[in-house]
Amino acid sequence: MAQIMSNDNEKYIRECYTLARRSVKKGNHPFGALLVHDNKVILTAENTVLTDNDKTRHAETNLVSRANKEIDPKILEKCTLYTSTEPCIMCCGAIYWSGISKVVFGCSAQILDKIAGKTIDIDSKYVFSHTVIPVEIEGHILEAEGKEIHESYWKQ
Numbered sequence: 001m002a003q004i005m006s007n008d009n010e011k012y013i014r015e016c017y018t019l020a021r022r023s024v025k026k027g028n029h030p031f032g033a034l035l036v037h038d039n040k041v042i043l044t045a046e047n048t049v050l051t052d053n054d055k056t057r058h059a060e061t062n063l064v065s066r067a068n069k070e071i072d073p074k075i076l077e078k079c080t081l082y083t084s085t086e087p088c089i090m091c092c093g094a095i096y097w098s099g100i101s102k103v104v105f106g107c108s109a110q111i112l113d114k115i116a117g118k119t120i121d122i123d124s125k126y127v128f129s130h131t132v133i134p135v136e137i138e139g140h141i142l143e144a145e146g147k148e149i150h151e152s153y154w155k156q
């Protein structure tokens with residue numbers, strides 16, 4: 001498998017930000033996520049909390065639910081999940097149970113919390129440091145752009 005370089009991270013996080021903006025246009029919260037295998041985007045998802053009237057429909061849970069149904073677990077464990085904002089504790093759990101082994105986020109949960117409030121203040125690194133099977137996590141990719149998306153949405 002080709003090694004993921006940092007500019008690939010920027011490319012995929014930029015796509016997550018595009019998904020997050022699209023999610024807003026469809027009447028939902030500004031979050032998007034995608035799944036990369038072997039340097040190809042194989043699934044994308046947006047937040048659908050408002051249109052589905054279901055508060056568990058975060059971009060990551062939407063992505064992981066589909067991934068579990070559509071993608072072979074052997075492939076899934078080699079995928080990287082990219083997400084516009086650091087996953088919440090619910091999504092960390094969903095990602096873990098799906099068998100995905102790597103996560104890259106754009107904007108941190110701390111920044112989201114300062115702007116929108118109401119997050120659960122448990123760091124994703126903390127969650128993933130307590131899993132039996134390790135999940136690698138990195139983030140703060142193009143964070144200023146992610147912050148801007150949240151500011152323009154939540155401060156209306």
Ligand SMILES: [Zn+2]
Nearest residue numbers: 058087088091
């Ligand atoms: Zn979440």
